Amino acid sequence: MHQYEGDLGVQCEFCHARNPETKRNDFPSDANPVKDTARMMIRMTDDLNTKYLTQLEDRRTADPITCGTCHRGMVHPEVFVPKPHEQNNRPPAAAAPSTAPPPPQ
Numbered sequence: 001m002h003q004y005e006g007d008l009g010v011q012c013e014f015c016h017a018r019n020p021e022t023k024r025n026d027f028p029s030d031a032n033p034v035k036d037t038a039r040m041m042i043r044m045t046d047d048l049n050t051k052y053l054t055q056l057e058d059r060r061t062a063d064p065i066t067c068g069t070c071h072r073g074m075v076h077p078e079v080f081v082p083k084p085h086e087q088n089n090r091p092p093a094a095a096a097p098s099t100a101p102p103p104p105q
Contacts, residue, residue: 004038007068037053041067 003046005011011022015038017031018024030036 004067006073007066008071009073010075014075047067 001012004015010084012025012027015032015035016025016027017029017035019026020028045065045067053059053065073080
């Protein structure tokens with residue numbers, strides 16, 4: 001469970017409900033709906049590791065996908081925005097000259 005804490009940057013009570021009488025985490029309780037989301041995400045990473053990554057013949061690492069692969073210590077992962085693509089490491093071409101007639105003076 002400590003792996004999940006680090007992967008998401010949270011404490012146990014993020015997923016586990018508190019017992020109002022004892023003021024302690026009630027680990028068996030399913031009262032916190034975040035726990036259902038966590039279970040679904042755990043199934044997803046398990047599926048990625050066992051059903052899909054095992055099919056890659058030229059996989060460079062045997063490291064499994066974990067919650068931290070996407071979350072990187074944040075409850076909500078940042079949206080990935082790829083860098084603009086430059087072809088052959090050349091600067092963008094200059095704009096083509098305009099074929100429109102010049103404006104009247």
